[in-house]
Amino acid sequence: MTKIADVIVPAVFNPYVIERTAQLSALVQAGIAERDPSFDKLATSGGKLINMPFWSDLTGEDEILSDTTPLTPGKITSGQDVAVLLMRGRAWKANDLAKALSGDDPMAAIGDLVASYWARQQQKTAISTLDGVFKAASMAGNVSDISAGVGALGTFTGETFIDAAYKLGDAESKLTAIAIHSATYASLRKQNLIEFSLDSNNQQIPSYMGKRVIIDDSMPNVAGVYTSYIFGSGAFALGNGAAPVPTETDRDSLQGDDILINRNHFILHPRGVAFQSASVVGSSPTNVELATATNWVRKYENKNIRIVQFKHKLV
Numbered sequence: 001m002t003k004i005a006d007v008i009v010p011a012v013f014n015p016y017v018i019e020r021t022a023q024l025s026a027l028v029q030a031g032i033a034e035r036d037p038s039f040d041k042l043a044t045s046g047g048k049l050i051n052m053p054f055w056s057d058l059t060g061e062d063e064i065l066s067d068t069t070p071l072t073p074g075k076i077t078s079g080q081d082v083a084v085l086l087m088r089g090r091a092w093k094a095n096d097l098a099k100a101l102s103g104d105d106p107m108a109a110i111g112d113l114v115a116s117y118w119a120r121q122q123q124k125t126a127i128s129t130l131d132g133v134f135k136a137a138s139m140a141g142n143v144s145d146i147s148a149g150v151g152a153l154g155t156f157t158g159e160t161f162i163d164a165a166y167k168l169g170d171a172e173s174k175l176t177a178i179a180i181h182s183a184t185y186a187s188l189r190k191q192n193l194i195e196f197s198l199d200s201n202n203q204q205i206p207s208y209m210g211k212r213v214i215i216d217d218s219m220p221n222v223a224g225v226y227t228s229y230i231f232g233s234g235a236f237a238l239g240n241g242a243a244p245v246p247t248e249t250d251r252d253s254l255q256g257d258d259i260l261i262n263r264n265h266f267i268l269h270p271r272g273v274a275f276q277s278a279s280v281v282g283s284s285p286t287n288v289e290l291a292t293a294t295n296w297v298r299k300y301e302n303k304n305i306r307i308v309q310f311k312h313k314l315v
Helices: 010-024 037-043 094-101 106-133 137-142 158-174 182-190
Strands: 033-035 049-055 078-084 086-093 143-145 175-180 195-198 204-208 211-215 225-232 236-240 247-252 257-270 273-275 296-298 307-312
Touching (some): 033 037, 037 049, 078 257, 094 106, 106 307, 158 175
Parallel strands (some): 033 236, 143 307, 175 211
Antiparallel strands (some): 195 204, 236 257
8 A cells, every 4th residue: 555655755745846836826827926036035034024125216306417516416215025924834644645646656646736735825825915915004006996886887897997907007017917706707708808828738828908817716705896906927926935844744553544744934925015913923924814904014106016906896
């Protein structure tokens, strides 16, 4: 009988899961979550809160050059974005993985299951984060809430979508993707507003007004009011940290169960909105704590935060 410990080699399994999670992540594939070695370095730098300093844009009016009057130097200022290290873990018994163990390549099969699990969990984490971010009063400039509108004025149409995208003004062109509930997606399809292209594996990629579509039924839907998000490339910073023991196996001899334990340290941070940790009880925030408004405050200018919240009804 094949056992978990017989097929899991942590030195091979850990990087496989990280790479496969990125391949399976809709956020990564749509370019919303930018994975970069510099973010990996930040995620392994130690501490629960991770400082991400930035230079503020230059301001002030230009001056007329003169032979007698010198230019007046303006100040170059900096700001501090703050990400939080997310420390999560999950354990599974061999009974949950029995089918994978029977495959031709059980380690790859189990790795795919674990990677798929983390891709889904990261998407849930991102949605909880967005919930908290957009409850913060400082983010009002990135919100388009038309849900109280009557008729077409309150529904997702081409016109209201364009209005939402232009909450960023002349930075609208940086928006490249949209995350929506399947009911919103169905409504757009009925209106023949979804276009499709093929990826390298001949799988269809949906898009709306040139923006890649991500469909997720965990997107908020309260009493017929749907929340969609419009994203720019790299709106989230994704960095993979290093749990002290990312993967290990165990055995419950009395129950006859093999156990796989996987731990994941990562940052998944909306760039330009600092985490405050005002109400975090444990060593790392839960999704409920990420969805708490007081844990977030805007640091970038509104148009430099590449996310717009769009609250609407359906046609």
